[in-house]
Amino acid sequence: MPIDPNAELEITAFEWVPSFAQGHVRDLRPRWACEEWGLPYKVRLISALERPEWYFTDQPWGQVPYVLDGEVGVFESGATLIHIAEKAGALPPIGSQERAAVLSWLLAAFNSVEPSVMELVNCTISRKEEWAQLHKPSLMEELGGRLDRLQTALGDDEWLAGAFSIADIAMATILRGLPDPALLQAQPKLAAYVERAIARPAFQRALEAQLAPFAENEPSKQKEGA
The missing domain is CATH 3.40.30.10 (Glutaredoxin)
Incomplete structure (x- = not known):
């Protein structure tokens, strides 16, 4: 459009x-x-x-x-x-499980994934400062664990909540912003998920x-x- x-x-x-x-x-x-x-x-x-x-x-x-x-x-x-x-x-209609799934994953993207991603982005931008060097290993471990859980939840599904939804827009834009590609490479199903999303016209x-x-x-x- x-x-x-x-x-x-x-x-x-x-x-x-x-x-x-x-x-x-x-x-x-x-x-x-x-x-x-x-x-x-x-x-x-x-x-x-x-x-x-x-x-x-x-x-x-x-x-x-x-x-x-x-x-x-x-x-x-x-x-x-x-x-x-x-x-x-x-x-989906108000009161339906389908709507609940979309909204749950939407808020999960913003509350459970994006804060850690943005903190890692900040550490990467400030990587020459001592605090960033000290904080980055533990942050990478924490974020890796969250991505592990996300990949498990996604499983073999194409999208997070059934059909493509605003939850996928939120999650895909967050994951494509990971400053260290190794994090996504370690999660092949998540990597494929992001590729599917950003390939959409x-x-x-x-x-x-x-x-x-x-x-x-x-x-x-x-x-x-x-």
Whole structure:
């Protein structure tokens, strides 16, 4: 689904981020959901380096994504995924085990997996500092154990909760951000799961849409045009 400047649903994203973050900013998640379920959306770009003061009214910490759907505003990527899935009719009925599984795995991605992944990312970025060197081995062990459990739970299933869902969007975007590929290589079923997810055309379209403004707004190009 191409971006539609006349769409009612609007996703706020950053106009540019450093290269290590490109393709991993969390507005990728609602973009992917819109592409997956055919919902047209438009994009509002803001600066990540000098976030406008008015934006903190929409998102208290100035983060992205923020989704505005008519008069309804939603922040935090998990909440935006739920909103988009409900709008698209892509969530199972209220009270069903199928819905419970989707929401359980969605929150598991954010609460049981992502914090450890982000802590490892921080240690990797700060790897020259002593605290990072001391903390990394235990963190790798802890995260490896969590991935072991995740792979066991996935088993031979294609997706986490039956059909492809917002839980898979959350989990796949988190796992593809692992800074040490050895962690995923040690879990072949999880590695195959991530490959299946990012091979989906909807993911590829969402990724391309996120990356395009970064190339256009790269600071060196802005200086050249000044």
